[in-house]
Amino acid sequence: MQPKSRSRASARSGRQTSLSGERGFPWENIFLPAIAFLAIIVLWWVIATFFTTLMPTPWDAFQANIDYILNPFFRRGPGNLGIGWLLLASLRRVMLGFLLGSLVAIPIGFWIGLSPRAMKAINPIVQLFRPVSPVAWLPIALAIFNLANPSAIFVIFITSLWPTVINTALGVSSVPKDYLDVARVLEMPRWRQMTKIIWPASLPYIFTGLRLSLGIAWLVIVAVEMLTGGIGIGFFIWDEWNRLSLSSVFLAVIVIGLTGLVLDYIISLIQQWVTHRPARQTS
Amino acid sequence: MVKPSSYFESSDRRQAEFDTDFLVIQDLVKAYPNNEGGQTVILDGINLTVGPNEFIAIIGHSGCGKSTLLKIVGGLERATSGQVFLESQPIRKPGADRMMVFQQYSLLPWLTVRDNVRLAVDEVCHRLSLAQKKTLVEEHLAMVNLTAAATKYPDELSGGMKQRVGIARALAIRPKMLLMDEPFGALDALTRGRLQRQVLDIWERNPQAVMMITHDVDEAIYMADRIVMMTNGPNAQIGEILTVPFEHPRDRTALRESKDYYDLRNHALDFLDRYFEQAS
Known part of the structure; x- marks a missing residue:
């Protein structure tokens, strides 16, 4: 059973x-x-x-896409690139925004997890902005940067903040008291308690936040690129739809899905490697 | 085979002048504010003296504040009034000279067995060289028979093995005193018996002051020099202190054949029963 x-x-x-x-x-x-x-x-x-x-039927769609599938990295002119290039362009935006977001979100999460006062101060901001669709930030970003690419990265940056901040804070504030008692009995200075006990104890939570952030960032980039245009898998979908080439849209959907899976898998591998825990305990 | 003797005879292995005042607990009171605006007194005037090589067991019904008492000695909780002295120095905060063995092991799950012990050694034994630290860790892993499991993570170990890591970690930093909070409480009966034997072996080779919380009368008689029996909380006090008249090293089978053992056991159980009836 x-x-x-x-x-x-x-x-x-x-x-x-x-x-x-x-x-x-x-x-x-x-x-x-x-x-x-x-x-x-x-x-x-x-x-x-x-x-x-x-x-189109699956077979028609497959035949229409055979060129894209066999030659993902062609360059046939300034705007005519293989789907592999488009994917890489989108991935680059997501990675930049996600890394910048994580660099900001993890320290903030750590801080508000440690200090109830900081939590009281910051939490309302997080709660206010978290439900806002990240795409809503795009006009603001465009006003600031005047350029499509930095604006897209900025939106991904904002997207990556909230889940990581929230989960890091949760992890830090819920470190088992037993671990802290061990640190206290060993007379660990506060700084070392943070690096040797609190940081590794909250790493699984931090990674939960990172995985959520990256997952949402990958969802959002498609929408952002539809709006900003340029080179990317999101704009590709919109462009192909405008050319009434639905077959390519089907291909893009599958490629986006597979890429999302691979991203999540990579981050879970990093998690296993960083947390030094046997594989079966992660995920 | 088992000769009765007072604990003083068996514990004069270190300086005799500390015999009576290694750890002194003086008029200790612990109270929490309660909902009605008053105070709930958990521990009400505890006075106890522990010798430098003495193994003390503290026994009582759950909720009698025995864990609180241990935590105050460990410095993890503060007394409401009264004081605790270790070698005449008042205890105000946690310290590695009073290392704890926790009931739920409290191992760090992201570190291997070896690294768990190593972390404690690194924190406490600053003066040792790298090689000395390494030896210290390996020695104590060997002492609890965990050399083969040194590279395993806590989640891969059984409860008994986890607690052996906890004990190795505690002993490796050479504390002046060992505080054990129901160290065998979460183990099955067979593992518990084996581990009691192991800990007692280690202690008999290197006696030191030990304070162990337990709710198992047999465990207390088998291991301790004196048994402190506490009355029920709130307002818990020391009801009676039993001196266990058996010489170390102890043999469980031999103990069970002696009449003294059963007298002591019945006496302790009578005491606990009396307070159990009061509680219910």
């Missing part, structure tokens, strides 16, 4: 399975997700067959 229900749960989110290396029947972990994917494709095919004006 147990292994069955476990692999059923993991079939729902195949990502979890591959990351945590959960044991179970391997055929269930491969075949059940495969069946679900197949069902989606069949559904798509049926709809596309009966409503030919609505969308």
